[in-house]
Amino acid sequence: MQTIKLQDPITIDNVTYDELNIRRPKVRDRLAVERMKKTDAEKEIAMIANLAEVDIRVIEELDLADYGKIQQSFADFFPSTPEISD
DSSP, rough: OOOEEEEEEEEEEEEEEEEEEEOOOOOOHHHHHSSSSSSSHHHHHHHHHHHHTTOOOHHTTTHHHHHHHHHHHHHHTTTTTTOOOO
């Protein structure tokens, strides 16, 4: 799990978010998002909301700088080149 401190906290439904905890994705998370009839951006937002266990509105209201930090954190879960062992 990674904790992302928000530069610009947001409040949704009287809950203030100053950080988000994002868990590591599982294959089932990827499959659920791929089944959606949405744009790639909407799928990414849905996946991040699911991994952070927050309403999708929380992700939609993030400052772009904070969203960029979350995108980087999300990308870090995936290695750039797969490691294959014999």
